[in-house]
Amino acid sequence: MKSNARVEIFEGAPDRSIKSSVVEFATHSFAVANAEFVKLKHDPLELLMRAIQPILWLVVFGNVMGRIRGLSVGTINYQDFLAPGILAQSVLFAAIFYGISAIWERDLGIVHRYLVSPASRTAILLGKQITASIRGLSQATIIYILALVMGLGISFQPLKMIGVVALISLGSGLFANLSLIIACIVKTRERFMGIGQVITMPIFFISNAIYPLDMMPGWIRGIAAANPLTYEVDGLRMLMLPTAVNAAGLVRDFSVLVVISVVLLAIATRLYPRMAS
Amino acid sequence: MDAVIRIDALTKRFGKLTAVDEVSLSVARGEIFGLIGPNGAGKTTLIKMLTTLVPATSGEAWIAGCSTRTQSSEVRRRIGYVPQLLSADGALTAYENLLLSARLYAIPRDERDSRIREALSMVGLDDDADTIVQRFSGGMIRRLEIAQGMMHRPAVLFLDEPTVGLDPTARRMVWSNVLELRNTLHSTMFVTTHYMAEAEELCDRIAFIHHGRIQQVGTPQELVASLGPGATLDDVFVNLNDTEIESEGNYREVQRTRRNIRRRT
Numbered sequence: 001m002k003s004n005a006r007v008e009i010f011e012g013a014p015d016r017s018i019k020s021s022v023v024e025f026a027t028h029s030f031a032v033a034n035a036e037f038v039k040l041k042h043d044p045l046e047l048l049m050r051a052i053q054p055i056l057w058l059v060v061f062g063n064v065m066g067r068i069r070g071l072s073v074g075t076i077n078y079q080d081f082l083a084p085g086i087l088a089q090s091v092l093f094a095a096i097f098y099g100i101s102a103i104w105e106r107d108l109g110i111v112h113r114y115l116v117s118p119a120s121r122t123a124i125l126l127g128k129q130i131t132a133s134i135r136g137l138s139q140a141t142i143i144y145i146l147a148l149v150m151g152l153g154i155s156f157q158p159l160k161m162i163g164v165v166a167l168i169s170l171g172s173g174l175f176a177n178l179s180l181i182i183a184c185i186v187k188t189r190e191r192f193m194g195i196g197q198v199i200t201m202p203i204f205f206i207s208n209a210i211y212p213l214d215m216m217p218g219w220i221r222g223i224a225a226a227n228p229l230t231y232e233v234d235g236l237r238m239l240m241l242p243t244a245v246n247a248a249g250l251v252r253d254f255s256v257l258v259v260i261s262v263v264l265l266a267i268a269t270r271l272y273p274r275m276a277s
Numbered sequence: 278m279d280a281v282i283r284i285d286a287l288t289k290r291f292g293k294l295t296a297v298d299e300v301s302l303s304v305a306r307g308e309i310f311g312l313i314g315p316n317g318a319g320k321t322t323l324i325k326m327l328t329t330l331v332p333a334t335s336g337e338a339w340i341a342g343c344s345t346r347t348q349s350s351e352v353r354r355r356i357g358y359v360p361q362l363l364s365a366d367g368a369l370t371a372y373e374n375l376l377l378s379a380r381l382y383a384i385p386r387d388e389r390d391s392r393i394r395e396a397l398s399m400v401g402l403d404d405d406a407d408t409i410v411q412r413f414s415g416g417m418i419r420r421l422e423i424a425q426g427m428m429h430r431p432a433v434l435f436l437d438e439p440t441v442g443l444d445p446t447a448r449r450m451v452w453s454n455v456l457e458l459r460n461t462l463h464s465t466m467f468v469t470t471h472y473m474a475e476a477e478e479l480c481d482r483i484a485f486i487h488h489g490r491i492q493q494v495g496t497p498q499e500l501v502a503s504l505g506p507g508a509t510l511d512d513v514f515v516n517l518n519d520t521e522i523e524s525e526g527n528y529r530e531v532q533r534t535r536r537n538i539r540r541r542t
Binding site for chain 2: 028032034035038107108109110112113115116117118119273276
């Protein structure tokens, strides 16, 4: 390099304006998200593989279970009822992998690279969360395509679809951070695999994803009410199914998810630097 | 002395184990400073404290005038770090890796492309900009990581075992990159290594660390002279540590070294 660049050494900390800090924060989040996005673009196989599971659930499980008339899902078809639940489930399963990838990056040294950079921990995690949302949205695309092919009674009203995008981004980020927190605590892939299973299955089954809450015995319903997935599914069902939208219910679903997301992001921000030690 | 790194009684304890024990050092601007010691001596822990990855138990360090304890984000703006592990992302191309760094280090948008090209040519990877890093050899990955660490022109570049697992040719290229960067950018280089011959040839000063303590600091000539004529740095090392340079380490370290060795292919 022939430039006459010299290392400038600043003594002490210069003042930084709020505006430049905000721009910097956004740039850092975008940098992390963009790198992850480019990786998905280089190797989209993962996204395609993820389409298989929701197809099985909707085409096989939904089809067979729909024949049992005992499921009290109201006037709608069981497969219609199931679609938002399976969407939430596939978003959950995609997001849980985020912890494994964090452990993987730690074993390699990529986590160190992020942590020695000037980017704030929150900006890095937010960037990762955006990628988790992109993964989640790709799942949504698959479900909507399936719904079209299978002729499910799902709403394609633009305003409602925007709501679905928002809910999925929120849900992806929430479970991605939950997964990251577990990864920061257990630190090895083997332990994570075990705990990941132990956590995802109850989150999925003790929720309204594949059966309505009213069918559950009281104690299970109690646990389901404390499960964020229940609120995600509830919101998705209101937005995706053509039956009347209960605005108060939507506000409740969004509020619960936002509050839990913020708390989890704060915890993850505290724990993430541990990945370097 | 115009000290870029000032370390004052820096200590790190993990439970009962004292990994770094009251280390005090001073490194001048533009110096290539070598830290040498057996596995488990505390080299990586010391570097992790200096790069703000791990908080110190006690003591303090300043990088370019900023405290690692109270101004960690200011420290991070002023340093580059090439960890012993793999820090280049194998799923991205060389260019994409550098673009990520350019954004993380707030290099202005209109300068990014030229700075990336410049960094690639500094380490001789001009023709490999658009190759996925997974296809790189170990030496190429190291050089890319050095480019990543230097692109924002840090005051200090920390290199943790930069040549471990590389063949002699690749090792020589890595070192010539480090030297050239020091000479053009006047950055300070803080390097750990196992290879005495390299340290002797390339470092301006060397510190021996063992059981978390600095045993001796000086120029390679001074250290060798202290043992009398005909001595080598290997002799100094053995003399100070009462051990041969043997990298037995623990399971995790062995796993790591082996993984690094695999990069050669």
